[in-house]
Amino acid sequence: MAEAEAHRYKNQVVVITGGASGIGYGILKTFVEHGAKVVFCDIKEKDGLSAEASLNEMGPGQCKYIFCDVSNENQIKFVIDTAVETYGQLDCLINNAGTHPPHLPIDRFSAADFHQIMDINVFSFFSACKFALPHLRKTQGNIINNCSLVADIGQHHAVTYVSSKGAILSMTKALAIDEACHNVRVNSFSPSNIFTPMWEKAALASPDYDAAIKTGRDSQVLGRFGTLEEVGLVCLFLAADATFCTGININVSGGAELDYGKKSRLDSE
Numbered sequence: 001m002a003e004a005e006a007h008r009y010k011n012q013v014v015v016i017t018g019g020a021s022g023i024g025y026g027i028l029k030t031f032v033e034h035g036a037k038v039v040f041c042d043i044k045e046k047d048g049l050s051a052e053a054s055l056n057e058m059g060p061g062q063c064k065y066i067f068c069d070v071s072n073e074n075q076i077k078f079v080i081d082t083a084v085e086t087y088g089q090l091d092c093l094i095n096n097a098g099t100h101p102p103h104l105p106i107d108r109f110s111a112a113d114f115h116q117i118m119d120i121n122v123f124s125f126f127s128a129c130k131f132a133l134p135h136l137r138k139t140q141g142n143i144i145n146n147c148s149l150v151a152d153i154g155q156h157h158a159v160t161y162v163s164s165k166g167a168i169l170s171m172t173k174a175l176a177i178d179e180a181c182h183n184v185r186v187n188s189f190s191p192s193n194i195f196t197p198m199w200e201k202a203a204l205a206s207p208d209y210d211a212a213i214k215t216g217r218d219s220q221v222l223g224r225f226g227t228l229e230e231v232g233l234v235c236l237f238l239a240a241d242a243t244f245c246t247g248i249n250i251n252v253s254g255g256a257e258l259d260y261g262k263k264s265r266l267d268s269e
């Protein structure tokens with residue numbers, strides 16, 4: 001990699017939620033590879049500390065792990081404050097942490113289930129944006145929200161998760177309007193199937209693991225899962241290059257939203 005190409009986000013300060021594994025880890029690695037100073041948080045302490053050690057060894061950027069449950073607004077505030085105290089500024093917030101409950105019809109979700117998903121997947125994004133924005137306005141920075149293709153196309157037996165992702169898509173547009181006067185950009189991206197621990201857990205919970213993997217792979221017209229690196233590079237593009245983009249959502253989906261397919265649900269509940 002040429003030097004300039006390797007340093008596309010050199011010395012820019014980034015906060016990433018849920019960076020210890022999966023897509024968040026892929027984004028973290030991409031930004032460290034491109035010279036950023038990243039503070040990332042997660043509830044998985046062992047994975048977080050291990051990612052911190054290996055990525056600091058790799059460079060050329062650097063990172064710092066903080067334990068944080070993103071549904072707790074005091075803990076989110078601590079993460080943002082620590083980034084600014086440690087590195088002196090904040091240029092980019094990437095809201096990524098999220099969870100997907102087992103697939104069930106609405107009758108089997110309780111009120112508590114609904115509120116819990118909203119706390120982890122939506123309230124956390126709201127809190128992080130709120131605490132980060134006073135700093136992002138100073139640097140004319142940007143926010144990137146990890147949404148999901150299902151915000152647009154829905155998903156079978158996932159009413160709570162899909163509702164949470166729809167909220168993120170709309171929150172992105174609302175904030176893009178409000179923050180334009182500060183030249184702060186707010187965008188989102190929507191993965192389809194990226195093979196991560198979350199995806200693997202869902203496949204293991206299904207009756208046939210191999211069939212679930214095949215369905216996941218075949219859902220994209222490109223005929224494969226997306227990689228962590230591919231998602232990281234979309235985030236880097238939004239942060240470093242997409243200076244005339246705000247309020248947009250980029251599908252990182254291998255064309256999963258295209259064409260007709262077997263969509264009838266008449267034979268399933």
Ligand SMILES: NC(=O)c1ccc[n+]([C@@H]2O[C@H](COP(=O)([O-])OP(=O)(O)OC[C@H]3O[C@@H](n4cnc5c(N)ncnc54)[C@H](O)[C@@H]3O)[C@@H](O)[C@H]2O)c1
Binds near residue numbers: 099
């Ligand atoms: N994998 C996919 O195919 C896919 C598709 C569309 C959207 N997404 C979205 O991508 C994001 C990351 O998903 P993933 O597949 O990498 O999942 P993952 O489970 O592999 O990783 C999520 C990370 O977030 C962390 N996390 C979860 N709850 C947290 C909390 N309360 N506080 C702090 N950290 C928490 C986890 O510990 C984990 O490290 C989620 O928002 C998910 O909805 C994933």
